[in-house]
Amino acid sequence: xxxxxxxLPWTGLEISSSGQYKPCCLYKQPLKGMDVTTHSxxxxxxxxxxxxxxxxxxxxxxxAGCEKCWKEETAGKKSKRLLLWDKSPVLGExxxxxxxxAPRYLEIKLGNICNLKxxxxxxxxxxxxxxxxxxxxxxxxxxYLEINEQSRWPRKENKAFDNLDELLKDVRYFxxxxxxxxxxxxxxxxxxxxxxxxVANKIEVHYNTNGTIFPEQALKxxxxxxxxxxxxxxxxxxxxxxxxxxxxxKWNVVSExxxxxxxxxxxxxxxxxxxxxxxxxxxxxxxxxxxxxEWMPDYWHINCLHHPIExxxxxxGPKMKDSIVNKLxxxxxxxxxxxxxxxxxxxxxxNKTDSLLSITQNTIKQLDMTRNESYREVFAExxxxxxxxxxxx
Numbered sequence: 001x002x003x004x005x006x007x008l009p010w011t012g013l014e015i016s017s018s019g020q021y022k023p024c025c026l027y028k029q030p031l032k033g034m035d036v037t038t039h040s041x042x043x044x045x046x047x048x049x050x051x052x053x054x055x056x057x058x059x060x061x062x063x064a065g066c067e068k069c070w071k072e073e074t075a076g077k078k079s080k081r082l083l084l085w086d087k088s089p090v091l092g093e094x095x096x097x098x099x100x101x102a103p104r105y106l107e108i109k110l111g112n113i114c115n116l117k118x119x120x121x122x123x124x125x126x127x128x129x130x131x132x133x134x135x136x137x138x139x140x141x142x143x144y145l146e147i148n149e150q151s152r153w154p155r156k157e158n159k160a161f162d163n164l165d166e167l168l169k170d171v172r173y174f175x176x177x178x179x180x181x182x183x184x185x186x187x188x189x190x191x192x193x194x195x196x197x198x199v200a201n202k203i204e205v206h207y208n209t210n211g212t213i214f215p216e217q218a219l220k221x222x223x224x225x226x227x228x229x230x231x232x233x234x235x236x237x238x239x240x241x242x243x244x245x246x247x248x249x250k251w252n253v254v255s256e257x258x259x260x261x262x263x264x265x266x267x268x269x270x271x272x273x274x275x276x277x278x279x280x281x282x283x284x285x286x287x288x289x290x291x292x293x294e295w296m297p298d299y300w301h302i303n304c305l306h307h308p309i310e311x312x313x314x315x316x317g318p319k320m321k322d323s324i325v326n327k328l329x330x331x332x333x334x335x336x337x338x339x340x341x342x343x344x345x346x347x348x349x350x351n352k353t354d355s356l357l358s359i360t361q362n363t364i365k366q367l368d369m370t371r372n373e374s375y376r377e378v379f380a381e382x383x384x385x386x387x388x389x390x391x392x393x
C-alpha cells in the first residue's frame with residue numbers, strides 16, 4: 001500500500017445537504033455534473049472524476065482536493081484518511097488492491113433541517129441559518145431561498161437511492177450528519193429498510209448530533225438492531241459560551257440528554273463527544289477537557305475547523321496563539337488531546353492576519369446585533385484587544 005493512500009475513493013461517497021456528490025465530506029469540491037437529480041450513488045462512484053482521483057492515489061500523489069487531510073497530517077494530527085485506515089484496514093486494503101468499487105462507507109446529509117444556527121455553521125447545514133438570512137439579508141434573500149430549496153432533495157424525486165435494497169447490502173458504515181439528523185425522518189426510513197432486509201446487524205451508524213433531541217423511539221426500536229451506533233455529540237464549549245456558539249441551544253438540556261443516554265448503558269451504543277476547535281473555543285479547551293472527564297465518553301474527538309477561514313485558529317496572530325497555547329499547556333486533563341490541539345494551533349502559515357481579523361470582527365458584530373448577543377460579555381477573559389476593537393466598530 002502506498003503511504004498516501006486513501007480507501008474512500010473505492011469504498012465511500014458523500015451526499016451533501018444540497019444533493020451533490022463528493023468523495024468525502026472534507027473533499028474540496030463536489031463531483032462535476034453529478035448530483036442526486038441526475039445520477040445514482042453507483043453512477044457517482046464509477047464516474048471519470050472518481051477514477052482520476054483513484055489514479056492519483058495509485059501514483060502515491062496527494063490530490064489537491066484532499067488538502068484538509070494533508071493540512072491536519074502536517075500538523076501531526078490524525079486525519080480522516082488515517083482514522084478510517086485504523087477503523088477498517090482489512091476491508092479498505094481489499095477494495096484498493098482488488099480495485100473493487102462498492103459503497104461500504106456512506107456519508108449522507110439529508111438536507112439542512114436544523115433547530116440551531118451555530119456560529120461556525122452556515123445556511124447549507126442549517127435551515128435556521130438560511131431563514132435568518134432570508135429575514136435579515138435582503139440582498140442575498142434569493143440565495144438563501146435557493147439553499148433551502150436544494151436541501152429539500154430527500155423529499156423530492158431523486159436518483160440517489162436507485163436500487164436501494166442492493167445498495168444497502170454493500171453498506172457497512174453510515175455517517176449521518178445534517179442539518180440535525182435526529183430531526184430528519186428520511187434517515188430513519190433508510191435504517192428501517194436495513195432492518196427489514198436483515199442487514200442491520202452488519203452495519204455501524206455514526207451520528208453527529210447537536211444533543212438537543214432525546215431520541216427515545218430510536219433508542220428503543222431502531223438502534224438496538226444495528227451492529228453499533230455512535231452518537232457523537234457536537235459540544236464545543238460549556239455553559240453560556242456553549243449557548244452563544246450554538247444558539248438557541250440550552251446547556252442544561254443538552255448536558256442532561258448526554259447523561260441520560262450514557263446512563264442507559266446500552267451495549268451497542270457508543271457515546272462520544274466531538275469538539276470543533278475554532279476561534280471561539282480554543283482558549284477554553286482546557287475547561288472543555290474537564291467537562292469531558294466528567295462525562296467519561298467512549299471517545300473525545302477534536303475536530304479542526306477549516307472554513308470559514310476567519311475562524312480557523314491557524315490564522316490567529318502570534319500573540320493570540322501564544323496566549324492560547326500557554327493556557328492549554330497548563331491543563332492537567334487529557335494531555336494527549338491538549339497536545340493535538342496545541343500542535344494544530346502552532347502549525348500552519350499565518351495568512352493575511354490583519355485582514356482576516358477584520359472579517360472576524362465584522363462577522364461577530366453583525367450576528368451579535370441580529371441576535372441581540374454580546375461576544376464581549378460571554379468571552380470576557382479572551383483577548384482584550386479583539387474585544388475592544390469589536391466594541392469600537
